[in-house]
Amino acid sequence: MTRRSDAKERLLASTLELVSERSYAGVGVQELCEHAGVKKGSFYYFFKSKQDLMLEALAHQSRVIDQMLFAPALASDLPPLERIERLFHLTYEFQKPMTEKTERVRGCFFGNLALELSTQDESIRHCLDRIFRTAVASIRNTVEEAIKTGDLPEVDAQSTAEAILAYWEGVILLAKVRNQPELLKKLARGAKEIAITGKKDAAG
Amino acid sequence: MTRRSDAKERLLASTLELVSERSYAGVGVQELCEHAGVKKGSFYYFFKSKQDLMLEALAHQSRVIDQMLFAPALASDLPPLERIERLFHLTYEFQKPMTEKTERVRGCFFGNLALELSTQDESIRHCLDRIFRTAVASIRNTVEEAIKTGDLPEVDAQSTAEAILAYWEGVILLAKVRNQPELLKKLARGAKEIAITGKKDAAG
Numbered sequence: 001m002t003r004r005s006d007a008k009e010r011l012l013a014s015t016l017e018l019v020s021e022r023s024y025a026g027v028g029v030q031e032l033c034e035h036a037g038v039k040k041g042s043f044y045y046f047f048k049s050k051q052d053l054m055l056e057a058l059a060h061q062s063r064v065i066d067q068m069l070f071a072p073a074l075a076s077d078l079p080p081l082e083r084i085e086r087l088f089h090l091t092y093e094f095q096k097p098m099t100e101k102t103e104r105v106r107g108c109f110f111g112n113l114a115l116e117l118s119t120q121d122e123s124i125r126h127c128l129d130r131i132f133r134t135a136v137a138s139i140r141n142t143v144e145e146a147i148k149t150g151d152l153p154e155v156d157a158q159s160t161a162e163a164i165l166a167y168w169e170g171v172i173l174l175a176k177v178r179n180q181p182e183l184l185k186k187l188a189r190g191a192k193e194i195a196i197t198g199k200k201d202a203a204g
Numbered sequence: 205m206t207r208r209s210d211a212k213e214r215l216l217a218s219t220l221e222l223v224s225e226r227s228y229a230g231v232g233v234q235e236l237c238e239h240a241g242v243k244k245g246s247f248y249y250f251f252k253s254k255q256d257l258m259l260e261a262l263a264h265q266s267r268v269i270d271q272m273l274f275a276p277a278l279a280s281d282l283p284p285l286e287r288i289e290r291l292f293h294l295t296y297e298f299q300k301p302m303t304e305k306t307e308r309v310r311g312c313f314f315g316n317l318a319l320e321l322s323t324q325d326e327s328i329r330h331c332l333d334r335i336f337r338t339a340v341a342s343i344r345n346t347v348e349e350a351i352k353t354g355d356l357p358e359v360d361a362q363s364t365a366e367a368i369l370a371y372w373e374g375v376i377l378l379a380k381v382r383n384q385p386e387l388l389k390k391l392a393r394g395a396k397e398i399a400i401t402g403k404k405d406a407a408g
Contacts, residue, residue, distance in 0.1 A: 023320045025229035104323040114381040115316045116227045119308040128381050162378065162387070163371075163394040170374025174366065177318040177332050183366070190367040190398050 008046045010036040015057040020098075020106045023116050024054065054113075055127055061109050062131045069094055070138050080146035081192045084139065084164060088171065088188035095172075095181045107176035111169045136161045163194045212250045214240040219261040224302075224310045227320050228258065258317075259331055265313050266335045273298055274342050284350035285396045288343065288368060292375065292392035299376075299385045311380035315373045340365045367398045 014036040018027045029050050033040050047053040073087035098106045106112075110131055118125045140161035146152040152160075167190060175183040218240040222231045233254050237244050251257040277291035302310045310316075314335055322329045344365035350356040356364075371394060379387040 021323055023227060023229050023324075025227050026324070102323070106323060107319055111377055112319045114377055115311055115319045118380045118383065119225055119306070119310060120227075120230070125381060125383065132378065132381055159390060163375075163391050166374035166378045166391060167367075167371045167394070167398070168374065169377050170370035170372065171367075173315060173318055173373050173377070174336065174370045176322045177329060177336055179322065179329065186363060187367050187370060190371070193397050194371070194394050 007036070007038045007042050011038055011043065011046065011053065012057050012060050015053055016061060016109065019054075019057075020109055020112065021102065021104075024050075024113060025116070029053075051121065051123060054124060058110070058113070058124070058127050058131065062134070065110075066134070066138075070135065074138055074142050076145075079151060080142045080149060081151050083142050084191045085188050087139075087168065088184050088191060091168070091172065092181055092184035095175070095184065099179075099181050103179075105172075105176045105179050105181050108169060108172045111172060132165065136165050139164050160194065164191050167191055167194055211240070211242045211246050215242055215247065215250065215257065216261050216264050219257055220265060220313065223258075223261075224313055224316065225306065225308075228254075228317060229320070233257075255325065255327060258328060262314070262317070262328070262331050262335065266338070269314075270338070270342075274339065278342055278346050280349075283355060284346045284353060285355050287346050288395045289392045291343075291372065292388050292395060295372070295376065296385055296388035299379070299388065303383075303385050307383075309376075309380040309383050309385050312373060312376045315376060336369065340369050343368050364398065368395050371395055371398055 011032060014032050015027075018032060018035060029043060030040065032050075032053070033043050043053075047056065069090055070087070073090045074083045076083075078086060095105055095107075110128055113124065114128045114132075118128070136158070140157050143152065143155065143157045143160050143164075147154060147157065171184055171187045171190075174187075175181055215236060218236050219231075222236060222239060233247060234244065236254075236257070237247050247257075251260065273294055274291070277294045278287045280287075282290060299309055299311075314332055317328065318332045318336075322332070340362070344361050347356065347359065347361045347364050347368075351358060351361065375388055375391045375394075378391075379385055
């Protein structure tokens, strides 16, 4: 890895850390450069602006969350509905070390930015919308498998997947405001129940 | 109403508007005073700091949301579980005029601040935690009534109410990132299904 690419990695890591601890508006380019140990000139070699950096940080973190959380949670070694419950338990495991370090539940990087920036920055909102749609698609595959195996009747798989993702983000939000990561384990079962929603939608 | 109390009202209204459109970090005292047409000296007559203003704005908005949204949604003219579904439909009605004005779903004032400030400001986090606990208590009353009427079996009313509130916040988050207030109507039914969660918890 060259010196330059290492600087870029460090900038992305600092963005994730500082923006998660505070907010997008609460962190400036100067501070990001100092935290990453990168000169401001190098920053502008890699990124046109803070927005540009944030878009790349989102794409990067999206790959991390997919590989570290969604892929193992939704892997086919468990029956489909249990995988959805596992997503909440693994999210707890994912939040726990960060919580121990700072004594604060950081929450979901995407959810945090969605609420801060959706009214202000259309490029970032579109990027987040794509990330959430990808997550919905992964959950939808699991819901469709549950229909095939007979664990669920003919539900509206898209609505069901959207409801499960919304619930996941909401539980993380509540865990953050309470500063109680354990809430992710306590409320994990609710996700399986939401899958039943689609059944009622289809019937009603 | 005296001139002074009018200035305070205007500062609270400007806080709600500007912080909802952007974020807490994105709005300064100077701009709030200009937007409200209030001199900076008057600001510090009413509030010690921006944090102090925000705590009062949260208390004020909490009463508004309780009177305008939770009280009518959970009123006893409908069977209990239908009231919970109505909470989502009324939230849609509540978001719609704001969305039409700015063409952006503003989301929940409390949820927005919860994700922005829970890692940074313990006074505001505690205030939000109390507001969310009050909302959970209202939903819990409805869940307990559903148990009494036989619409729900013996569920864990507290967990169920927490799950419903989390789902509500998550659906608002998804509606905001998609900029689609209609998602609140589309996913409303999921809330009734979450009520079943408690049943499984009790059984499992």
